[in-house]
Amino acid sequence: MSPAGDPVRVPAGATRPGPAAGPRPEPAARDGPPLLEVDGVSVRFGAVQALSRVSLEIRRGEIVAIIGPNGAGKTTLLNVISGFYHPWEGRIRLEGKDRTRLPAHAVAALGVARTFQNVALFKGMTVLDNIMTGRVLRMRGSFLLEGLYWGPARRQELAHRAFVERLIDFLEIQAVRKTPAGRLPYGLQKRVELARALAAEPTLLLLDEPMAGMNVEEKEDMCRFILDVNDEFGTTIALIEHDMSVVMDISERVAVLDYGRKIADGPPEAVRKDPAVIAAYLGVARD
Amino acid sequence: MELARAALIGPFADMVANPRFLVEVLIGGVAAGLMYSLVALGFVLIFKASGVFNFAQGVMVLFAALTLVGLMERGAPVWLALLLTMAAMVALAFAIERVVLRPLVNQPPIILFMATIGISFFLEGFGEMLWGANVKRLDIGIPDTSFAVHGVLVNRLELTAAITAAVLVTVLAVFFQRTRIGRALRAVADDPAAALSLGVPLKTIWVVVWSVSGLVAIVAGIMWGAKSGVQFSLSLIALKALPVLILGGFTSVPGAVAGGLVIGVGEKLAEVYWGPLVGGAIENWFAYVLALVALLVRPQGLFGERIIERV
Numbered sequence: 001m002s003p004a005g006d007p008v009r010v011p012a013g014a015t016r017p018g019p020a021a022g023p024r025p026e027p028a029a030r031d032g033p034p035l036l037e038v039d040g041v042s043v044r045f046g047a048v049q050a051l052s053r054v055s056l057e058i059r060r061g062e063i064v065a066i067i068g069p070n071g072a073g074k075t076t077l078l079n080v081i082s083g084f085y086h087p088w089e090g091r092i093r094l095e096g097k098d099r100t101r102l103p104a105h106a107v108a109a110l111g112v113a114r115t116f117q118n119v120a121l122f123k124g125m126t127v128l129d130n131i132m133t134g135r136v137l138r139m140r141g142s143f144l145l146e147g148l149y150w151g152p153a154r155r156q157e158l159a160h161r162a163f164v165e166r167l168i169d170f171l172e173i174q175a176v177r178k179t180p181a182g183r184l185p186y187g188l189q190k191r192v193e194l195a196r197a198l199a200a201e202p203t204l205l206l207l208d209e210p211m212a213g214m215n216v217e218e219k220e221d222m223c224r225f226i227l228d229v230n231d232e233f234g235t236t237i238a239l240i241e242h243d244m245s246v247v248m249d250i251s252e253r254v255a256v257l258d259y260g261r262k263i264a265d266g267p268p269e270a271v272r273k274d275p276a277v278i279a280a281y282l283g284v285a286r287d
Numbered sequence: 288m289e290l291a292r293a294a295l296i297g298p299f300a301d302m303v304a305n306p307r308f309l310v311e312v313l314i315g316g317v318a319a320g321l322m323y324s325l326v327a328l329g330f331v332l333i334f335k336a337s338g339v340f341n342f343a344q345g346v347m348v349l350f351a352a353l354t355l356v357g358l359m360e361r362g363a364p365v366w367l368a369l370l371l372t373m374a375a376m377v378a379l380a381f382a383i384e385r386v387v388l389r390p391l392v393n394q395p396p397i398i399l400f401m402a403t404i405g406i407s408f409f410l411e412g413f414g415e416m417l418w419g420a421n422v423k424r425l426d427i428g429i430p431d432t433s434f435a436v437h438g439v440l441v442n443r444l445e446l447t448a449a450i451t452a453a454v455l456v457t458v459l460a461v462f463f464q465r466t467r468i469g470r471a472l473r474a475v476a477d478d479p480a481a482a483l484s485l486g487v488p489l490k491t492i493w494v495v496v497w498s499v500s501g502l503v504a505i506v507a508g509i510m511w512g513a514k515s516g517v518q519f520s521l522s523l524i525a526l527k528a529l530p531v532l533i534l535g536g537f538t539s540v541p542g543a544v545a546g547g548l549v550i551g552v553g554e555k556l557a558e559v560y561w562g563p564l565v566g567g568a569i570e571n572w573f574a575y576v577l578a579l580v581a582l583l584v585r586p587q588g589l590f591g592e593r594i595i596e597r598v
Binding site: 082084103104105106108109113114116120121122123124125129132133134136137139196200 | 467470471473474477478480481482483484485486487488489
């Protein structure tokens with residue numbers, strides 16, 4: 001991703017951003033060390049074993065879908081990766097380094113962004129402000145200069161604002177820029193949350209049911225956005241999703257969880273036919 | 288009829304008859320109002336950034352004043368005492384974050400509120416244990432005398448308090464609106480988990496906020512202590528700050544000022560001009576009645592955020 005401190009990542013131009021500024025990792029380049037390694041992770045809440053020795057590898061630039069019945073531990077897995085929970089067993093490695101014990105804000109600082117199942121937007125702020133808070137990690141500044149809105153602080157603020165505006169154009173939410181986030185319909189809130197996560201220019205994007213509660217058109221839009229993000233910026237994406245047609249369409253690999261264990265891991269077509277997965281859970285893919 | 292005329296016409300006639308006196312009353316009201324605002328500001332900071340209503344704010348004002356005076360009595364020069372008091376308030380912020388806030392991190396607001404009640408009891412006792420229960424004089428070198436400006440009496444101490452409050456409020460308002468930390472603070476107040484996922488270090492933010500609130504408490508403590516002596520009833524000023532908060536909005540720094548001014552001026556005017564009609568003591572209840580009316584008419588306060596949720 002762009003070097004720290006360089007706020008403008010989305011090239012200027014029309015609503016759809018042009019070709020990425022940097023090279024997109026070719027499939028061959030994915031033979032390097034995986035971006036994320038979940039290694040034998042177990043999470044317990046009292047007597048409930050939410051995750052049992054789950055191992056998963058995600059390579060740079062991949063789109064991985066995590067599926068499974070409700071209660072399988074998918075959100076728990078995302079929480080462990082993003083540092084909200086800490087496993088009592090196992091390791092999490094980001095870019096080869098052990099990050100198991102890191103708190104959530106430190107994991108975010110390493111380039112991991114996430115969305116939440118129940119949409120954790122800042123309901124009292126406008127859409128624009130919400131997305132601007134996504135830039136918090138990228139903001140440096142002298143306290144005094146910022147307050148006076150002068151010189152380098154002003155330039156920085158304007159650059160961040162420009163980046164956020166391009167994100168808003170990219171995700172087609174211009175119409176609601178100034179609306180308090182709490183007043184938006186659910187589908188739009190999900191989109192704003194995606195924008196906020198993207199504002200941090202993450203290396204790894206974790207999406208928790210990004211298309212819940214959306215109609216077919218909205219889902220198609222979200223799929224397009226996710227594919228564009230992966231295509232243009234090479235962002236690695238892991239998403240939890242229930243809609244099988246979406247999973248088949250956009251993911252390169254699917255991991256299946258059931259009762260806290262991983263029961264399958266492979267290309268969508270293979271997973272779809274896996275008898276263990278069919279036995280546990282698989283909806284009917286609509287073609 | 289007689290009563291109506293006395294209540295509705297008499298006071299205004301008095302005001303017009305003696306305009307210089309009216310200006311003095313207004314100035315007194317503004318000064319008192321700004322001093323309430325100073326205390327309310329501490330509340331707003333903590334509420335704005337952590338969603339916690341800090342019942343212990345008044346006691347923090349008292350504790351700050353006690354520490355300052357106590358150190359000065361033991362022979363420390365003013366600048367050293369001030370520095371040490373600031374360090375003490377920052378240490379207090381660290382302690383509160385570690386002992387109270389962190390263990391209660393995801394609890395409902397009412398639990399945190401009760402925890403702050405506990406902090407207020409503890410601080411009051413701790414302050415008494417350290418510095419004794421006697422009333423102390425706080426001398427900051429500004430005499431409580433008045434000088435005349437165009438025939439209108441202005442109190443030096445009140446003027447200093449007013450200017451200090453104005454400066455503090457401006458700095459804090461800018462801090463919240465314009466800086467990265469301010470943005471982070473607003474985020475933390477709205478949704479701590481989301482803020483965490485964006486890289487905002489919650490514990491650091493809380494320590495920062497409680498420290499700043501502690502420093503504001505020092506300023507309020509100095510002003511109030513210089514005016515009425517450092518005594519334990521100082522913590523009751525926090526009760527008066529509550530109508531200020533209700534009127535101005537719990538999350539607004541300018542609101543704390545506006546609310547303070549309205550209540551300060553309103554109180555003084557009511558006491559001086561309507562007081563004789565009802566036997567005095569309007570100052571005691573005026574603020575609360577005003578707050579009650581505000582709650583009925585505009586519950587979020589003059590500057591507060593309206594809470595609108597989609598159902």
